[in-house]
Amino acid sequence: MSFAKTLLALSLSFALAPAALADTGLDAGDIAVAEGLRDRAMAGSQAWSVVESLTTEVGPRLAGTPADARAVAWAKAKFTAMGFDKVYLEPVTFPVWLRHREAAEVVSPFPQRLVVTALGGSVGTGDKPLEAEVVEFSDLAALINAPEGSLAGKIAYVSNRMVRFKDGRGYGPAVGARSNGAVEAAKKGALAIVIRSIGTSSDRFAHTGTMRYLPEVPRIPAAALSNPDADLLSHMVARGQPVRLRLDISAETIGDYTSHNVIGEITGRELPGEVVTLGGHLDSWDLGTGAIDDGAGVAITAAAGALIGELERAPRRTVRVIAYANEEQGLYGGKAYAEARAAAGQVPAHQLGAESDFGAGRVYALRAGVDAAAWPVIAAIGEVLAPLGIATETEGGSPGPDVGPIVAKGAPWAQLAQDGTDYFDYHHTANDTLDKIDPKALDQQVAAYAALMYLAAETEVDFGSAPAPKQP
Amino acid sequence: MSFAKTLLALSLSFALAPAALADTGLDAGDIAVAEGLRDRAMAGSQAWSVVESLTTEVGPRLAGTPADARAVAWAKAKFTAMGFDKVYLEPVTFPVWLRHREAAEVVSPFPQRLVVTALGGSVGTGDKPLEAEVVEFSDLAALINAPEGSLAGKIAYVSNRMVRFKDGRGYGPAVGARSNGAVEAAKKGALAIVIRSIGTSSDRFAHTGTMRYLPEVPRIPAAALSNPDADLLSHMVARGQPVRLRLDISAETIGDYTSHNVIGEITGRELPGEVVTLGGHLDSWDLGTGAIDDGAGVAITAAAGALIGELERAPRRTVRVIAYANEEQGLYGGKAYAEARAAAGQVPAHQLGAESDFGAGRVYALRAGVDAAAWPVIAAIGEVLAPLGIATETEGGSPGPDVGPIVAKGAPWAQLAQDGTDYFDYHHTANDTLDKIDPKALDQQVAAYAALMYLAAETEVDFGSAPAPKQP
Numbered sequence: 012m013s014f015a016k017t018l019l020a021l022s023l024s025f026a027l028a029p030a031a032l033a034d035t036g037l038d039a040g041d042i043a044v045a046e047g048l049r050d051r052a053m054a055g056s057q058a059w060s061v062v063e064s065l066t067t068e069v070g071p072r073l074a075g076t077p078a079d080a081r082a083v084a085w086a087k088a089k090f091t092a093m094g095f096d097k098v099y100l101e102p103v104t105f106p107v108w109l110r111h112r113e114a115a116e117v118v119s120p121f122p123q124r125l126v127v128t129a130l131g132g133s134v135g136t137g138d139k140p141l142e143a144e145v146v147e148f149s150d151l152a153a154l155i156n157a158p159e160g161s162l163a164g165k166i167a168y169v170s171n172r173m174v175r176f177k178d179g180r181g182y183g184p185a186v187g188a189r190s191n192g193a194v195e196a197a198k199k200g201a202l203a204i205v206i207r208s209i210g211t212s213s214d215r216f217a218h219t220g221t222m223r224y225l226p227e228v229p230r231i232p233a234a235a236l237s238n239p240d241a242d243l244l245s246h247m248v249a250r251g252q253p254v255r256l257r258l259d260i261s262a263e264t265i266g267d268y269t270s271h272n273v274i275g276e277i278t279g280r281e282l283p284g285e286v287v288t289l290g291g292h293l294d295s296w297d298l299g300t301g302a303i304d305d306g307a308g309v310a311i312t313a314a315a316g317a318l319i320g321e322l323e324r325a326p327r328r329t330v331r332v333i334a335y336a337n338e339e340q341g342l343y344g345g346k347a348y349a350e351a352r353a354a355a356g357q358v359p360a361h362q363l364g365a366e367s368d369f370g371a372g373r374v375y376a377l378r379a380g381v382d383a384a385a386w387p388v389i390a391a392i393g394e395v396l397a398p399l400g401i402a403t404e405t406e407g408g409s410p411g412p413d414v415g416p417i418v419a420k421g422a423p424w425a426q427l428a429q430d431g432t433d434y435f436d437y438h439h440t441a442n443d444t445l446d447k448i449d450p451k452a453l454d455q456q457v458a459a460y461a462a463l464m465y466l467a468a469e470t471e472v473d474f475g476s477a478p479a480p481k482q483p
Numbered sequence: 484m485s486f487a488k489t490l491l492a493l494s495l496s497f498a499l500a501p502a503a504l505a506d507t508g509l510d511a512g513d514i515a516v517a518e519g520l521r522d523r524a525m526a527g528s529q530a531w532s533v534v535e536s537l538t539t540e541v542g543p544r545l546a547g548t549p550a551d552a553r554a555v556a557w558a559k560a561k562f563t564a565m566g567f568d569k570v571y572l573e574p575v576t577f578p579v580w581l582r583h584r585e586a587a588e589v590v591s592p593f594p595q596r597l598v599v600t601a602l603g604g605s606v607g608t609g610d611k612p613l614e615a616e617v618v619e620f621s622d623l624a625a626l627i628n629a630p631e632g633s634l635a636g637k638i639a640y641v642s643n644r645m646v647r648f649k650d651g652r653g654y655g656p657a658v659g660a661r662s663n664g665a666v667e668a669a670k671k672g673a674l675a676i677v678i679r680s681i682g683t684s685s686d687r688f689a690h691t692g693t694m695r696y697l698p699e700v701p702r703i704p705a706a707a708l709s710n711p712d713a714d715l716l717s718h719m720v721a722r723g724q725p726v727r728l729r730l731d732i733s734a735e736t737i738g739d740y741t742s743h744n745v746i747g748e749i750t751g752r753e754l755p756g757e758v759v760t761l762g763g764h765l766d767s768w769d770l771g772t773g774a775i776d777d778g779a780g781v782a783i784t785a786a787a788g789a790l791i792g793e794l795e796r797a798p799r800r801t802v803r804v805i806a807y808a809n810e811e812q813g814l815y816g817g818k819a820y821a822e823a824r825a826a827a828g829q830v831p832a833h834q835l836g837a838e839s840d841f842g843a844g845r846v847y848a849l850r851a852g853v854d855a856a857a858w859p860v861i862a863a864i865g866e867v868l869a870p871l872g873i874a875t876e877t878e879g880g881s882p883g884p885d886v887g888p889i890v891a892k893g894a895p896w897a898q899l900a901q902d903g904t905d906y907f908d909y910h911h912t913a914n915d916t917l918d919k920i921d922p923k924a925l926d927q928q929v930a931a932y933a934a935l936m937y938l939a940a941e942t943e944v945d946f947g948s949a950p951a952p953k954q955p
Contacts, residue, residue, distance in 0.1 A: 067718045070595035078594075122550075123542035123772070126913065213918040214686050215771070239916035243772070246539045246917075299687070300595070300715070441598065444711035445718075446685040 031394065034387040036470035044469075045395045045462040048318055052458035053399075057317065059450035061089065061310035066300040066445045073297040074337035075107030075268035082293050086273035086309070086334045093317040095275030095332070103336035103347040104269045108132050110219075110297055111261035113234065115205065118142060118255040121247055125240040127205065128217035128298065129262045130189060130233040131340055132224070136203065140259035141166075141232065143202050147248045151188045154195050163200035166256050167192070170245050172238070175211040179369065179431040185209050186220070193233040194225050203232040203258050207241035212436035215239045219296050219439045221340055232260045270294070270336040272344045275313065277320040279329040279468060286329045287467045288364040289315060289460055292338030292413055299443030303434065306445075308367035309334050311453055315460035319468070326468035328362055335413040338368065345413030353420050361422035362474045363467040366411025367456065370437075371448040372430035374401050374459045378408025381423040382475025388466065389425070395462045399455055401427070423474035425467070427459050503866065506859040508942035516941075517867045517934040520790055524930035525871075529789065531922035533561065533782035538772040538917045545769040546809035547579030547740035554765050558745035558781070558806045565789040567747030567804070575808035575819040576741045580604050582691075582769055583733035585706065587677065590614060590727040593719055597712040599677065600689035600770065601734045602661060602705040603812055604696070608675065612731035613638075613704065615674050619720045623660045626667050635672035638728050639664070642717050644710070647683040651841065651903040657681050658692070665705040666697050675704040675730050679713035684908035687711045691768050691911045693812055704732045742766070742808040744816045747785065749792040751801040751940060758801045759939045760836040761787060761932055764810030764885055771915030775906065778917075780839035781806050783925055787932035791940070798940035800834055807885040810840065817885030825892050833894035834946045835939040838883025839928065842909075843920040844902035846873050846931045850880025853895040854947025860938065861897070867934045871927055873899070895946035897939070899931050 032038060065085060072082040083100065090098040108131055115127035129135075143166045148154040150171035169188040174181035188206045196204040208218035215237045224230045236244060247254045273293060279285065291308020295301020316332035319325075335344030352358050363381070377396055379389045386405070393403030409415075410424035418424050437443045467474070504510060537557060544554040555572065562570040580603055587599035601607075615638045620626040622643035641660040646653035660678045668676040680690035687709045696702045708716060719726045745765060751757065763780020767773020788804035791797070807816030824830050835853070849868055851861045858877070865875030881887075882896035890896050909915045939946070 063718065067715060067722075068593045070593065070715075121540045121542065213916075214688075215912075215914045215916055216687070239772075239914075239918050242918055243539060243542075243916070246535065250539075300711075440687075442687045442711075444685075444687055444715070446711050446714055 032391055035391045036388065036472040037391055037466060041466060041469050042391070042395060044322065045466050048461040048465055049395060049399065049458040052318060052454055052461050056314045056454045056457035058310040058314040058453035058457050059448065061313055062302060062306040062448060063445060064089065065306045065309065066302045070300045071297045072293065072295050072301060074105060074270060074294040074340055079270050079294060083271045083273055086293055090273060090275035090313060093313060094320050095316065096278045097276040099274050100271035101274065101347065101351060102269050103272055103344050104267050105337050105340065105343040106264050107266065107268045108264045108340060109262060112259065114259040115234065116257050117247060118257050120252050120254065123243065125244065126215050126217050126237040127234045128219045129260045130222040130235060131219055132222050132264065133233040133260065133262050134230045135261040135263065136232050136258055140257045141203055142255060142257040145244065145248060145254045145256050147245060151192060151195065154192065157199050160200050162196060165201055166258065167196035167201040167204040168244060169204065169206045170241055172207055173209050173211055173435060175432065175435070177430055177432050178428065179434060182209065182435060189220050189222055189235065193222050193231050194228050197229045197231045201231060205234050205236055205258070208235040208237055210238065210435050210438055210440065213238050214442060216440035216442045219298060232258060234258065234260060272336050272348055273334040275316060275332045277316060277325055277330040279327050280325045281327040283329050285360050285362050286331045287362050287464050288331045288333055289366070289464050290333030290335055290413065291367045292344060293334040294337045294339055296339055296439050298439065298441040300445065301443060302445045303370040303437055303443050303447055304439065305368045307371040307448055307453065311367045311456045312460055314457045315464060318457065318461045319465050326465055327471060328468040330464055330468050338413050342412050342416065346416045349416035349420055352417060358417060358420045358422055361417060363423050363425050364410060364414040364417060365425045365427060365463065366414045367460065368411045368413070369429045369431050370434035371452055372432065372434065373452045373455050374399065374427040374429050376428040377401050377403045378426040378428060379424065380410065380418065382473065385472050385474045388470050388472050392463050392466045395466065396459050399459055401459060425463060427456065427463065504863055507863045508860065508944040509863055509938060513938060513941045514863070514867060516794065517938050520933040520937055521867060521871065521930040524790060524926055524933050528786045528926045528929035530782040530786040530925035530929050531920065533785055534774060534778040534920060535917060536561065537778045537781065538774045542772045543769045544765065544767050544773060546577060546742060546766040546812055551742050551766060555743045555745055558765055562745060562747035562785060565785060566792050567788065568750045569748040571746050572743035573746065573819065573823060574741050575744055575816050576739050577809050577812065577815040578736050579738065579740045580736045580812060581734060584731065586731040587706065588729050589719060590729050592724050592726065595715065597716065598687050598689050598709040599706045600691045601732045602694040602707060603691055604694050604736065605705040605732065605734050606702045607733040607735065608704050608730055612729045613675055614727060614729040617716065617720060617726045617728050619717060623664060623667065626664065629671050632672050634668060637673055638730065639668035639673040639676040640716060641676065641678045642713055644679055645681050645683055645907060647904065647907070649902055649904050650900065651906055654681065654907060661692050661694055661707065665694050665703050666700050669701045669703045673703060677706050677708055677730070680707040680709055682710065682907050682910055682912065685710050686914060688912035688914045691770060704730060706730065706732060744808050744820055745806040747788060747804045749788060749797055749802040751799050752797045753799040755801050757832050757834050758803045759834050759936050760803045760805055761838070761936050762805035762807055762885065763839045764816060765806040766809045766811055768811055768911050770911065770913040772917065773915060774917045775842040775909055775915050775919055776911065777810070777840045779843040779920055779925065783839045783928045784932055786929045787936060790929065790933045791937050798937055799943060800940040802936055802940050810885050814884050814888065818888045821888035821892055824889060830889060830892045830894055833889060835895055835897050836882060836886040836889060837897045837899060837935065838886045839932070840883045840885070841901045841903050842906035843924055844904065844906065845924045845927050846871065846899040846901050848900040849873055849875045850898040850900060851896065852882065852890065854945065857944050857946045860942050860944050864935050864938045867938065868931050871931055873931060897935060899928065899935065
């Protein structure tokens with residue numbers, strides 16, 4: 012932006028706007044437009060019908076499966092129907108993991124079937140079930156501290172329980188058992204590992220999610236028990252007799268597949284080369300219909316973008332909605348997006364990125380990672396969001412997983428933090444279905460994203476943080 | 484009871500008790516004993532540990548399977564360990580139904596797997612899956628009103644939703660789709676029927692339960708979809724394109740099996756031939772661990788009976804705890820018990836029968852079906868229960884399913900009505916597990932059953948209603 016233009020914008024701003032809009036590049040008219048978007052969304056947005064369409068017409072869409080391709084076709088058609096100026100695909104390539112069969116049962120002393128699911132990326136048990144005695148560990152640290160070789164011929168069982176918090180901060184301390192448990196158990200000689208699901212519900216659903224192997228450590232099968240089944244297994248182990256578990260998993264990682272990020276744009280009226288991005292991930296795990304993870308995020312952000320697109324006058328900057336490919340198995344869509352932008356020198360064009368990938372609960376906080384000079388804009392946006400019950404927080408927060416890679420390259424971000432109190436009840440389970448979504452909560456989120464992204468696209472203030480010089 | 488003895492009892496009662504105990508055959512000391520039982524139970528009963536033991540050491544115990552035999556052995560050993568004077572088995576014979584495999588998926592236009600479970604008693608789809616177009620009906624009445632032959636080559640789908648009530652009264656209007664749907668669909672030529680689960684939760688569990696065939700109507704497979712899957716199927720059907728469903732069920736009814744009612748007694752000190760009975764059913768469906776249906780009932784009533792057995796002085800009448808066999812598939816245990824008593828002329832010996840088979844929620848009402856002359860006893864019992872939050876209701880109520888058959892032969896009954904608000908969330912699903920039980924709620928029920936049954940066994944008042952003359 013030229014110096015003269017900046018001066019003009021500032022003088023207009025001073026002329027039209029109250030003192031609260033100083034240094035925002037926004038005037039009272041802009042605020043009124045944002046408030047109008049907010050209020051239209053609150054009166055009823057498209058979001059629920061979009062996620063209803065995705066979960067009904069596509070349903071589960073594990074990356075690399077035929078349903079992934081159906082989801083990409085769905086998103087392209089849906090974005091087009093929603094009125095985006097441009098809709099296009101960008102390739103994202105990744106290895107494909109497939110779940111074929113999973114079962115577990117206690118063989119002795121108390122024969123019972125257990126509800127289990129293979130972790131994403133796990134190998135299978137081979138042509139036949141694996142049967143061995145269970146050794147329970149209270150958490151991953153206890154497993155790591157087990158003597159070398161002490162699990163030879165055994166199945167490790169890590170039983171720590173994730174704790175529920177509004178902001179989901181119980182996930183981090185718990186998820187290591189899922190991510191690293193197989194490696195740590197294999198180091199001690201275990202034949203397999205089962206963990207208590209990383210989830211907060213006591214419903215009998217096992218929670219899947221990614222795990223990883225290391226090249227130098229044997230690859231052993233890894234699976235999660237539902238919380239009630241973990242309770243059951245712990246109750247059996249507590250009786251002191253050897254508990255033998257039979258695990259039957261068929262899963263495999265096959266060759267690479269190329270899916271796509273699906274992108275819809277509302278072209279900026281003055282600065283089309285500068286973009287604000289919002290989005291969610293299009294893929295889901297295979298167990299549920301991917302309603303809250305992350306059909307909701309795709310629907311909310313697409314509905315917010317489309318609402319901005321319905322304005323008579325587009326904002327100055329381009330508004331870009333991104334439905335990311337394969338977030339679940341390694342943020343492939345977000346990484347591919349960031350790498351493509353870096354290769355094209357387009358990272359500095361990214362003025363603000365935000366992502367909805369924490370379920371369908373209401374937004375309660377606005378946070379941002381922007382230059383100090385841009386905080387007046389964030390504060391002004393916060394005032395528009397305040398009637399939605401959203402507080403502006405000047406510390407903390409983080410970009411979403413798929414925005415992370417471009418943020419790592421220097422792009423600024425905003426976060427609309429959602430109430431995730433029940434998010435991990437459903438996360439990565441068969442129970443992630445449409446009925447878990449409150450349509451009114453979706454409307455509140457559309458209202459927040461539409462107002463946020465409209466104002467971020469309308470201002471000429473630089474949100475900053477890009478490491479490379481801005482292109483003129 | 485002789486007239487002289489009655490006079491003696493009455494005069495003692497008048498001498499020792501306040502006016503409220505007139506005509507109850509009870510004195511203040513009896514009330515104090517009942518209050519002591521109540522308060523000891525509230526301080527912590529055995530019930531949770533009993534149901535923990537059953538669900539952990541036996542788990543699912545479908546009638547006629549090896550787990551049924553393990554459950555009978557468990558109950559015999561547990562009752563013995565709990566100190567009952569007599570523990571014995573009585574045979575119960577029934578046909579055995581087995582579930583082998585069940586799966587459903589929409590083939591077109593929107594391929595997705597659906598969560599489904601075969602209804603108890605259903606035939607399978609044969610050696611291979613059955614595939615046909617779905618025809619949706621809003622309820623069983625709509626199916627019954629369909630034109631003859633209109634379902635030829637189709638799968639009927641009945642989508643009515645059970646309504647949640649504290650007393651479970653939503654079950655009756657909804658359950659016909661499960662019980663009679665297959666017959667009605669087959670009459671119209673359907674190849675199979677799927678129904679929305681008879682249950683109130685929106686969690687993705689299908690609810691099983693019995694269905695029946697008629698000799699003159701073709702036997703077609705019958706299955707229930709979870710509530711979210713029923714929503715999904717309805718959303719697909721609403722789009723107006725033909726929806727094709729593939730149903731793959733393997734199930735069979737095999738020859739007869741003899742299981743057992745397991746009975747534990749505290750022998751009456753004066754009138755051992757007169758009995759009060761309490762109990763639950765020992766069998767469960769195969770999907771969950773049968774914690775609330777009806778491990779809780781077995782545990783509550785066994786704990787209450789054992790608590791009475793710990794008294795220094797047993798009550799006058801015998802207290803009999805019955806763990807009924809195969810309630811789920813036709814009240815076989817309750818019927819066998821009643822028929823054996825009728826054949827032996829022992830129905831009149833039954834002074835009061837009660838059953839806990841409505842989950843693990845707290846008791847909120849005492850109801851009874853007794854002679855008018857016995858209502859003062861019920862009222863006195865009600866006063867002991869009132870501090871537990873239990874109201875005495877002089878109208879309504881019903882005996883439980885397994886007490887029903889002996890009540891039909893003239894035995895009097897009492898009901899401790901439980902809060903069943905969430906009972907049908909878990910009922911007949913894989914999610915019927917131990918964690919759904921609040922140990923404190925079990926204690927409240929043990930307190931209520933112990934006080935009720937102690938006083939019913941201590942009084943000599945005749946609860947009446949028996950059709951045959953009382954034996955002296």
